[in-house]
């Protein structure tokens with residue numbers, strides 16, 4: 301078991317990549333706190349994990365909220381006794397459109413959920429990790445940070461911030477034995493893909509995405525979960541500040 305008895309929060313874990321990460325962590329022995337703004341979906345992932353003999357609880361909440369993030373960390377400590385791993389995975393897309401047509405509310409939501417959530421996670425998770433003498437953050441970024449696609453300017457920028465925050469946190473927290481890494485997935489067939497495509501994944505749009513991925517397929521939750529598992533585990537004890545592409549070669 302690669303995460304035996306580690307206590308891990310996974311945000312945005314009611315669907316998509318986060319659901320895959322939560323399930324994979326539980327298979328490897330972690331106690332998983334499944335967060336999502338959609339409580340029904342998060343409950344479903346918890347039920348799956350428990351049915352497979354794993355350990356998990358649901359703590360629904362909004363990662364862009366101070367109070368909800370405080371409650372999330374407090375719940376991990378109350379239920380399992382501490383916090384070792386924080387996976388900041390929750391994110392929202394930008395609907396593909398010209399940058400100057402994106403409404404202010406959509407811009408604010410992208411930065412609140414994709415970026416400000418890392419601020420709240422740092423504020424609330426760091427004291428608990430320091431009490432345990434170390435920890436690991438894994439942030440879900442995107443190839444959008446490294447090789448931006450047209451029509452997604454503000455989303456691309458939010459993921460650029462995730463990469464810079466990851467590296468800044470890594471250097472600042474190294475002396476606390478807290479590692480901070482990010483994963484940069486290529487397009488995945490989650491509910492987010494339609495937004496990146498502008499509302500509907502037409503066969504032409506699907507082929508356009510696939511043509512940009514040398515390995516010839518979309519990323520799957522298990523691809524992202526396996527990378528997160530490695531970065532969160534002691535196998536990556538010497539790795540911090542890395543923004544790792546899981547992208548089938550897209551960013552080469």
Ligand SMILES: NC(=O)c1ccc[n+]([C@@H]2O[C@H](COP(=O)([O-])OP(=O)(O)OC[C@H]3O[C@@H](n4cnc5c(N)ncnc54)[C@H](O)[C@@H]3O)[C@@H](O)[C@H]2O)c1
Pocket residue numbers: 311312313314315316317318335336337338341361362363364389390391392393413440441442443484485486487488489490491492493496
């Ligand atoms: N799907 C892709 O093509 C792709 C590619 C690169 C990176 N990503 C990133 O991967 C991460 C996961 O996305 P996904 O593809 O699994 O999408 P998804 O929409 O399937 O899952 C995202 C989950 O986050 C939850 N969520 C949204 N806002 C939240 C909030 N404020 N608080 C808590 N939970 C919230 C949603 O309810 C949803 O369950 C995101 O950070 C996304 O930006 C996705």
